[in-house]
Each structure stands twice: as C-alpha cells, then as structure tokens.
Amino acid sequence: MKRLIYSTAAIMLLLAGGGAATVSSLGAFNSVTTAYNGQCRSIGQMVGAEDIIADYDAGVAYISSFDRRTGMAGQEVIGALHRLVLDGSDQLVEMPLTGLDPSLPFLPHGMDLKTIDGVQYLFVLNHRSASDPQAGHDVYVFEVGVDALTLARHHTSDGIKSPNGIGAVDLDTFYYSNDRGAFGAFGNMVEMMFARKISDLSVYDEGETEILEPMAFANGVATTPDGSTVYATALREGVVKVFARDQASNVLTLQREIPVGQAPDNVRIAEDGRLWVASHLNLMAFDGHIKDPTALSPFQVYSVEPDTGTSELVMENDGSLQSSVSVAVPYEDMLLIGSAFQPGVKICAQ
Numbered sequence: 001m002k003r004l005i006y007s008t009a010a011i012m013l014l015l016a017g018g019g020a021a022t023v024s025s026l027g028a029f030n031s032v033t034t035a036y037n038g039q040c041r042s043i044g045q046m047v048g049a050e051d052i053i054a055d056y057d058a059g060v061a062y063i064s065s066f067d068r069r070t071g072m073a074g075q076e077v078i079g080a081l082h083r084l085v086l087d088g089s090d091q092l093v094e095m096p097l098t099g100l101d102p103s104l105p106f107l108p109h110g111m112d113l114k115t116i117d118g119v120q121y122l123f124v125l126n127h128r129s130a131s132d133p134q135a136g137h138d139v140y141v142f143e144v145g146v147d148a149l150t151l152a153r154h155h156t157s158d159g160i161k162s163p164n165g166i167g168a169v170d171l172d173t174f175y176y177s178n179d180r181g182a183f184g185a186f187g188n189m190v191e192m193m194f195a196r197k198i199s200d201l202s203v204y205d206e207g208e209t210e211i212l213e214p215m216a217f218a219n220g221v222a223t224t225p226d227g228s229t230v231y232a233t234a235l236r237e238g239v240v241k242v243f244a245r246d247q248a249s250n251v252l253t254l255q256r257e258i259p260v261g262q263a264p265d266n267v268r269i270a271e272d273g274r275l276w277v278a279s280h281l282n283l284m285a286f287d288g289h290i291k292d293p294t295a296l297s298p299f300q301v302y303s304v305e306p307d308t309g310t311s312e313l314v315m316e317n318d319g320s321l322q323s324s325v326s327v328a329v330p331y332e333d334m335l336l337i338g339s340a341f342q343p344g345v346k347i348c349a350q
Contacts, residue, residue: 023284025195025236026193026282026283026284027262027263027280027281027282027283027284027285028282028283028284030262030281030282030298032281032282032298032316032317032318033316034316034317034318035300035313035314035315035316035317036314036315036316036317036321036348038348038349038350039348039349040321040337040346040347040348040349041090041346041347042344042345042346042347043084043090043092043344043345043346043347044063044082044084044092044343044344044345045343045344046063046065046080046082046343046344046345047065047066047067047068047069047070047341047342047343048065048066048067048068048069048079048339048340048341048342049063049064049065049082049338049339049344049345050064050065050068050109050110050266050326050327050338050339050340051063051064051108051109051110051111051266051326051327051338052064052268052327052329052336052338052345053111053112053113053122053268053329054086054113054268054271054329054330054331054336055113055120056271056331059085059086059087059331060083060084060085060086061083061084061086061329061331061336062081062082062083062084062095062111062113062122063081063082063083063084063338063345064079064080064081064108064109064110064111064124065079065080065081065082065108065338066078066079066080066106066107066108066130068130068290068340068341069290069293069341070130071107071129071130071131072130072131072290073131074131077107077130078105078106078107079106079107079108080094080095080106080108081094081095081097081108081122081124081149082094082095083095084336084345086331086332086334090347095148095149096147096148096149097142097148097149097151098148098149098150098151099150099151100140100151101154104126104128104138105126105127105128105129106126107126107127107128107129107130108124108125108126109124109125109126109127109163109164110124110125110163110164110165110166110176110177110220110221110266111123111124111125111166112166112167112168112174112221112222112223113144113168114168114169114170116170116171119143120143120144121141121142121143121144121152121168121171122141122142122144122149123139123140123141123142123166123168123174124139124140124141124142124166125137125138125139125163125164125165125166125176126138126139126140127163133161133162133180133183134161134183136156137156137160137161137162137163138154138155138156139153139154139155139156139160139163139166139174139176139204140153140154141153141154141155141168141171152171153171153172155172155204155207157204157207157208157209158209159202159204159209159210159211160176160178160202160204160209161178161180162178162179162180162183162199163176163177163178163179164176164177164178164179164218164219164220164221165177165218165219165220165221165222165232165233165266165267166221167221167222167223167230167231167232168223169223169227169250172204172205172206172207173203173204173205173206173250174203174204174223175201175202175203175204175212175221175223175230175232175252176201176202176203176204176221177199177200177201177202177215177218177219177220177221177232178199178200178202178218179199179217179218179219179235180198180199180217181196181198181199181200182196182198191217192217192236192283195216195217195236195237196216197214197215197216198214199214199215199216199217199218200212200213200214200215200218201213201215201218201221201230201232201241201252203250203252205250210250212251212252213232213241213243213252213254215232215234215237215241216234216235216236216237217234217235217236217237217263218232218233218234218235219232219233219234219235219264219265219266220232220233220240220264220265220266220267220268220277220327221233221267222267222268222269222275223245224269224273227245227247228244228245228247229242229243229244229245229306230243230245230252231243231267231269231275231306232267233260233264233265233266233267233277234264235263235264235265235280236263237257238259238260238261238262238263238264238279239257239258239259239260239264240257240258240260240264240267240275240277240304240306241254241256241257241258242254242255242256242257242258242306242309243255256309258304258306258309258311259311260277260279260302260304260311261277261279261280261281261300261302261313262279262280262281262282262283262300263279263280263281263283263286264277264278264279264280264302265277265278265279265280265325265326265327265340266278266326266327266328268327268328268329270303270329270330271330273306274303274304274305274306275302275303275304275305275306276301276302276303276304276314276328276329276330277301277302277304277328278299278300278301278325278326278327278328278337278338279299279300279301279302280297280298280299280324280325281298281299281300281316282297282298285297285298285319286324289319289323289324289341290324290341293341293342295323296318296319296320296323297319297323297324297325298316298317298318298319298323299315299316299317299319299322299323299324299325300313300315300316301313301314301315301316301325301328301335301337302314303330314328314335314350315328315335315348321337321346321348322337322339322342322346323339323341323342324339324340324341324342325337325338325339325340326338326339326340330350333349333350334347334348334349334350335347335348335349335350336348
C-alpha cells in the first residue's frame with residue numbers, strides 16, 4: 001500500500017466546491033462497528049509487514065516488510081523477508097538473501113509463492129526508493145531453501161512503474177499492478193481523490209510488458225495454482241476483479257467484480273480456494289495514520305467465494321487492534337494480519 005496524501009487545503013477546497021461526495025468516497029464519513037471478539041497475539045517487531053503469503057503444505061508464512069514512514073521521510077531504510085512457522089511455536093526468522101546486488105536498495109512489497117517443476121519460488125516486488133516511485137523497481141524470484149532464499153531470476157522493465165501486487169505464472173511470466181498512473185504530487189492527489197482509472201493490471205512475459213486492465217488504484221494481485229484465473233483488487237473501486245486467463249496468450253477476460261468494502265488492499269487465496277481481502281475503511285484516516293503513528297486507521301477483512309461472488313465480513317476494527325492493515329491470511333484456525341506501517345504481525349483466532 002503506497003502513500004496517500006490529502007492536504008487539508010485540498011479537502012476544504014473540495015468541500016467548498018460541492019465535493020462532499022468525493023470526500024465520502026474516501027470513507028471519511030464511515031462508521032466503525034467492532035465485528036470481532038476473538039483473541040490476538042503479536043509476533044515480531046518488523047515495521048511495515050505489508051504482505052504475507054502462506055505455504056500451506058509446509059506450514060509456514062513469508063512476510064515482506066520495510067519501514068515506509070521512515071523511508072518516506074527521506075531516511076535510509078533496509079527491508080527484510082521473514083519466515084514464520086505456523087505450528088504454534090511462533091518461530092520467526094529473517095531469511096538470508098543470496099545473490100542480490102548489494103548496491104541496490106532492498107525495499108520489498110508484494111509477493112507470490114509458486115512451485116515450478118517441483119521447486120518452490122518466492123516472487124518479490126522491490127522498490128529502489130521509498131519516496132520516489134520513478135527511482136526504479138525490481139522483481140526478484142528467489143528459490144526457497146531450508147535456511148535461505150537464493151536469487152534465481154531478476155526482472156526489470158520500464159513497464160513496471162509503480163508495482164504493488166504480483167501473481168506468478170512461471171519463472172519469466174507474471175501479472176502485476178501499477179498502483180498509480182500519475183507521478184507528480186498534484187496529479188497523484190487528483191488521481192486518488194477522483195478515482196481516475198489510470199493505474200493498471202499488467203502482464204510481464206519474458207521481458208515484455210502489456211497493460212491489460214486500467215483501474216482506479218490497482219492493488220493486490222493473485223493467480224490460482226493452475227494459472228486459469230487472476231484476481232486483482234481496485235482500491236478506489238472497492239472491488240476484487242475476477243479474470244479468466246487464456247493460458248496461451250495471457251489475455252484476461254473479466255468475469256465479475258465483487259464488492260469488498262471501502263478500499264481493498266491485498267488479496268490472498270486460501271487453501272480451500274476462497275479469497276481473503278483486507279480493506280481500508282477510511283482512506284482519510286489511513287492518510288492521518290501515515291502522518292501520525294498514534295492516529296487510528298480502521299480496517300475490515302472479507303472472505304469471498306470467487307465463483308459465486310458472495311462475501312462475508314469476518315472482521316472490522318477501528319484500528320486499535322492494528323492500523324493500516326493491508327493483508328489477511330488464514331491458516332487452520334488462525335488469521336494472520338499485516339500492516340503497511342505498524343510493527344509486527346497479529347495472529348488472531350478465527
């Protein structure tokens with residue numbers, strides 16, 4: 001989840017100009033009802049655990065993190081990838097990374113996990129700057145080992161402009177989101193406020209990129225294990241989009257759009273095929289949390305049946321449990337929750 005900046009002057013201008021509907025579309029007037037009474041515990045102190053993905057066979061989860069707030073302030077930060085054991089021991093280790101160019105910053109964002117010819121790979125989007133999306137980006141493909149992640153592929157492209165989510169097909173083919181189309185401060189603010197469909201869902205195939213679907217803040221991406229379906233969230237449209245994939249051409253056909261709250265972030269595929277989506281309830285509050293870590297940013301978690309389009313609100317919280325929540329991943333009777341800006345991961349009872 002990238003930085004969202006709404007100046008007070010801009011909001012006042014919108015309101016004065018009859019822009020209350022625009023402010024409302026950001027969730028500014030949403031109320032919050034606590035819809036979860038279970039127990040949660042905190043794991044780790046890594047700041048900004050924005051994405052989490054589970055290996056259901058091995059009983060572990062991988063976590064990408066970096067301190068976005070510090071990086072946005074212009075200070076140097078270094079991100080990390082962790083592996084969390086899900087057997088109740090809460091064993092958490094930072095994974096050594098082999099083969100990276102040490103001269104390039106490591107600020108990991110969205111991830112995907114894919115087994116190809118019996119070998120497991122972790123796909124990781126990387127930013128070269130926390131404050132300048134035009135500084136460049138990488139897609140790292142790591143071979144997953146027992147004690148380390150070893151670089152197997154390194155992809156770059158001018159078409160990877162502001163990547164957020166990724167869904168892998170094979171070592172050299174993946175779908176990804178560019179979460180912005182405007183790169184100047186004012187243009188990006190207008191894009192966000194008015195939900196302009198100038199960000200996109202794209203495909204990278206053996207060095208070539210192609211825009212497939214314009215969206216209003218394209219965000220999370222996931223592909224089914226058989227490669228037949230691609231899911232993508234549009235944060236400013238409030239939906240997860242379901243696409244059928246032509247496996248020969250990589251062309252996507254939109255099947256349905258499923259509402260999942262105010263501002264859906266990452267989407268994850270559970271072991272049973274259901275989708276789990278973390279959604280920001282109030283983007284104005286989210287922006288306030290970026291500026292002030294003590295300010296609360298409410299969230300919701302949805303469980304979705306993609307074939308029917310039915311969804312269930314699993315959790316709603318005012319942000320006191322965890323603010324700026326960007327991802328929710330189920331595992332057995334647990335729900336793992338990550339945040340774009342706060343420290344640690346929450347493990348909650350389902």
